[in-house]
Amino acid sequence: MLSMLAQLAIGAIDLAAAFLLIYGLKRMSSPVTAPSGIFVAGIGMLAAIVASFLYVFAVRAAALPHLPVNVGLAIAALVIGGGAAWWSGKKVAMTSMPQMVALYNGMGGGAAAAIAAVELLSNQAQGVTALSITLIGALIGAVSLSGSLIAWAKLDGVIEHPLRIKGQQILNGLMMLATLAVGGYIVFLTQTGSVPLLPVSDLIYLFFACALVFGVLMTLPIGGADMPVVISIYNAFTGLAVGLEGFVLQNPALMIAGMVVGAAGLLLTLLMAKAMNRSVSNVVFTNFGAIVKAKPGAIKGDLKPVDAGDAGIFMRYASTVIIVPGYGLAVAHGQQKLYEFVKLLQAAGVKVKFAVHPVAGRMPGQMDVLLAEANVPYDMIFQLEDINDEFSHTDAVLVIGANDVVNPAARTDKSSPIFGMPILNVDQAKQVYVVKRGEGRGYAGIVNALFYGENCNMVYGDAQAVLIKMIEAVRGLGPVGN
Structure with missing residues (x-):
């Protein structure tokens, strides 16, 4: 009876949290209402966090011995993460705001990838559909994590110039194919029971390693001019990854919030690409941002300084x-x-x-x-x-x-x-x-x-x-x- 009441409470709070997140995002569309929109969305996030602690009333008997430790770890993570976010939010300069957004995008993607890793390593994603969705969410989350970290390094001046090598797009394509091949092999093994070339756990680690490397390789050659679009792309990736993992966990708040953030990020990406008269693929797969010297005679006139x-x-x-x-x-x-x-x-x-x-x-x-x-x-x-x-x-x-x-x-x-x-x-x-x-x-x-x-x-x-x-x-x- 207590478990059923906990499930009902979790569902109701998750639904309310999703509504608050959507309503808050809507209010963020105008500078006039954006501050209250952020506050409303924050209340929604707080509600979702509170709801997550109600799962203690619905855990399996086998997990009860670990409950105090896990709850303690969750509270410690909230205190550390919340404290760090509050402090950095208060201290960050306006010029460093893009770097902070890039880091937060990456952390969101990393969180989705971590959820997927737990699901995969504990073998809780059963069936082709659930397993495939978990792997797709893991791939997108991992790419968002490593790509966002590279975007942060570019914005913060740690990486001052785009890193481009001959045949880079071919290398990126091969890395993506390798990641998909490892993921497909994991699905094949779990569904057929065939003898694996490597332990499944090792294949899962290999899958995440390939995905993280792909995120790095995809972001390194992109020039500084495209960083606003790149941040928007990874924001969409993070939302999509969270939404997919919410589907696997059957968590309405994660599904709704993730899909809304993913859709909003995708729309923003398309609008920004349009504002630059370029396609998203052109942003990701070209060398825009390389130094271009003016042709002799192309610029006429002189610079005219004035007080x-x-x-x-x-x-x-x-x-x-x-x-x-x-x-x-x-x-x-x-x-x-x-x-x-x-x-x-x-x-x-x-x-x-x-x-x-x-x-x-x-x-x-x-x-x-x-x-x-x-x-x-x-x-x-x-x-x-x-x-x-x-x-x-x-x-x-x-x-x-x-x-x-x-x-x-x-x-x-x-x-x-x-x-x-x-x-x-x-x-x-x-x-x-x-x-x-x-x-x-x-x-x-x-x-x-x-x-x-x-x-x-x-x-x-x-x-x-x-x-x-x-x-x-x-x-x-x-x-x-x-």
């Missing part, structure tokens, strides 16, 4: 200004000073808007979060498709740390690796100011034709320091009307 104060004063007397934030703004922690400068412009009667490209920064939505952190009103932030037509009749554009997403070569140069990628039409504005620390190139490794345009001036320096100079120059003009 930060002069740029600030020009924008003070403009009628309309559009600001394009990029990763350089996050690196300089300049978002607060940027909004302070914007408020000075608004006080002078300047109409100011922010333009955000879908793949600006190093992870999806990073620029939106960066601006929200500075309390920039949501109605001032516009996405590419909503603001692109306004650049042609805008007095001034301020680009801070963005590069490839404002490069007009995407429209005109068919030999460019970013040709066809939708960009912000910054070059069509009357005047453009670009804030950069130097003359470095963007993730795509190509020269930006915008910087050499007749209507473009370069403002060199750290973004926060440049913005402070702009603020001082505007304030030096005195109150509005003088």
Whole structure:
């Protein structure tokens, strides 16, 4: 009777948790409701964790002697993991947020792979269907784990350049085939009872080793420009792996939450690939991000540096200004000073808007979060498709740390690796100011034709320091009307 009540309670709580996760994810679709959405989803996750402890009332008699130790280990894992997550979440800088997301993606995939490993090694996945689903979940989870760790290393600068070798795609294909072959052999052995070449447990270890190596090989050659898409892909992988393992465990919360996260990650991946005018396969299987030298005569004009104060004063007397934030703004922690400068412009009667490209920064939505952190009103932030037509009749554009997403070569140069990628039409504005620390190139490794345009001036320096100079120059003009 107690076991039946426990099962009913677990089912009810799991269903409620799944609803809270879905509702929280829905609220995360808007910057206005995202904070409450995160809180709601967190409550859902807490409910699912509580429900997992109710299984102590439904364990088999053979497992009872191990119950105190297992419960103690579970509580210890929650305390250690929860404490580490809380501390790192409080301490992480905005510029390190992509690395944290990559790590969390990897941990989610690793957790799904660990569940699959327990199911396989304990021989609890019975039948072709259950065993196949467990192996697929294990494969996806393991690839997400090792691939996400490589993505983290690239984002954190541990791996500074893509690692590419001749015949790499063939090697990757062979590794994938080897992984599938080992998995298929495990299914064959368990269903036919044939004598294995190796113990089944060794084959399971070999399967996971191949899957982990494949994740590494698949991610190493991908360039830095594609890291936002790669993070999104592994997010989808993690959700799918969790959903598949939830099916094996007959756990509704895992199934629903995993499928929702997997579907959302897949949709985001497709949207980001579309924003770059590339397919997902092109992201994974090409060498985008390799350094490309400009052809002689391809770029006409000269770079025209200008003082930060002069740029600030020009924008003070403009009628309309559009600001394009990029990763350089996050690196300089300049978002607060940027909004302070914007408020000075608004006080002078300047109409100011922010333009955000879908793949600006190093992870999806990073620029939106960066601006929200500075309390920039949501109605001032516009996405590419909503603001692109306004650049042609805008007095001034301020680009801070963005590069490839404002490069007009995407429209005109068919030999460019970013040709066809939708960009912000910054070059069509009357005047453009670009804030950069130097003359470095963007993730795509190509020269930006915008910087050499007749209507473009370069403002060199750290973004926060440049913005402070702009603020001082505007304030030096005195109150509005003088």
